[in-house]
Amino acid sequence: MTFPSWLSQLCRGLSRPIRRTTQPIWGSLYRSLVQSSQRRNPEFSSFAVRTNTCGELRSSHLGQEVTLCGWIQYRRQNTFLVLRDFHGLVQVVIPQDESAASVRKILCEAPVESVVQVSGTVISRPAGQENPKMPTGEIEIKVKTAELLNACKKLPFEIKDFMKKTEALRLQYRYLDLRSFQMQYNLRLRSQMVMKMREYLCNLHGFVDIETPTLFKRTPGGAKEFLVPSREPGKFYSLPQSPQQFKQLLMVGGLDRYFQVARCYRDEGSRPDRQPEFTQIDIEMSFVDQTGIQSLIEGLLQYSWPNDKDPVVVPFPTVTFTEALATYGTDKPDTRFGMKIIDISDVFRNTEIGFLQDALSKPHGTVKAICIPEGAVTRHSSSCL
Numbered sequence: 001m002t003f004p005s006w007l008s009q010l011c012r013g014l015s016r017p018i019r020r021t022t023q024p025i026w027g028s029l030y031r032s033l034v035q036s037s038q039r040r041n042p043e044f045s046s047f048a049v050r051t052n053t054c055g056e057l058r059s060s061h062l063g064q065e066v067t068l069c070g071w072i073q074y075r076r077q078n079t080f081l082v083l084r085d086f087h088g089l090v091q092v093v094i095p096q097d098e099s100a101a102s103v104r105k106i107l108c109e110a111p112v113e114s115v116v117q118v119s120g121t122v123i124s125r126p127a128g129q130e131n132p133k134m135p136t137g138e139i140e141i142k143v144k145t146a147e148l149l150n151a152c153k154k155l156p157f158e159i160k161d162f163m164k165k166t167e168a169l170r171l172q173y174r175y176l177d178l179r180s181f182q183m184q185y186n187l188r189l190r191s192q193m194v195m196k197m198r199e200y201l202c203n204l205h206g207f208v209d210i211e212t213p214t215l216f217k218r219t220p221g222g223a224k225e226f227l228v229p230s231r232e233p234g235k236f237y238s239l240p241q242s243p244q245q246f247k248q249l250l251m252v253g254g255l256d257r258y259f260q261v262a263r264c265y266r267d268e269g270s271r272p273d274r275q276p277e278f279t280q281i282d283i284e285m286s287f288v289d290q291t292g293i294q295s296l297i298e299g300l301l302q303y304s305w306p307n308d309k310d311p312v313v314v315p316f317p318t319v320t321f322t323e324a325l326a327t328y329g330t331d332k333p334d335t336r337f338g339m340k341i342i343d344i345s346d347v348f349r350n351t352e353i354g355f356l357q358d359a360l361s362k363p364h365g366t367v368k369a370i371c372i373p374e375g376a377v378t379r380h381s382s383s384c385l
Helices: 003-014 025-037 098-109 167-172 181-205 244-252 290-304 321-328 354-361 379-384
Strands: 065-076 080-085 088-093 115-124 139-150 227-229 236-238 257-265 277-285 341-343 368-370
Touching (some): 065 139, 088 115, 098 139, 181 290, 244 257, 244 277, 277 290, 321 341
Antiparallel strands (some): 065 080, 065 115, 115 139, 227 236, 257 277
């Protein structure tokens, strides 16, 4: 049963006559709750001095007076400039008449990547000057007023995605690197996925989002922990490797469905699959078996998966620990490449090769191989060798 239908039944039951009187307040309460539960398009310009974002303007906005805030992406011949914000790009026409000399001075002298606020009218681009590669390519802004909010100094690199930059330089100037479209996309995608995970777990399956402490006593075993000194000499806090103990206490306390977007810390060297600080979706349930946990995680990933990516197909393929070791030789195989381990003992039963005979003569002795596509030595290549 969905939330709106459940709420509808609840409100109908509560609004039934009680001693020949009705409670009409529940009708308005129901409407307000249902309206608030419906999805709405985000209002990116609410509570801000701007009226619109740079990337949302279209030909349907023609004639509207707008105020935009953003960064100067580039400027052409002191006639046009392209203004950028997190939502996209828009072309701004720099006024050339003497009455707007102050506006022209601001927009022409401001260095690239300076932050400006402009107000003006949305107009159509001249015929033949439309840019089909830009979502806002049919319109431009005829500026009336402009304000320089923050002038930019010389930058260590250009804020353009196609510009090649070393990773060390990007990390050194991370605040500049975050202006790129790719980084903006990554951060917003992560935010959207976390929000959908919360929606799936809390709204659809009754989980409780609980924050657990990040300062705790040391727990022996597992990874090494980061120690945080306290004001008392000789006493330290420990940063948690995971909320394991806290979530077990919650289960004992009767909160049988808990989750948290948890920060975890492990004082170990960096590896591709292990970082000193990381975030995990931490889940604990009572009265559940392995199948239930697998179904929950499959549904969670399918529900929160981005719409612009290939859909997640459930149920996921599964393999036992024994099968993984026998087929791939590891308990965390990368199945994208195939290359399974194949038992070829029968092929060498009657071989005269000594070390193969020795292996097959032992109890449970086998000969196994990996088939590498196009990896066989041909007669031509062997003769060359």
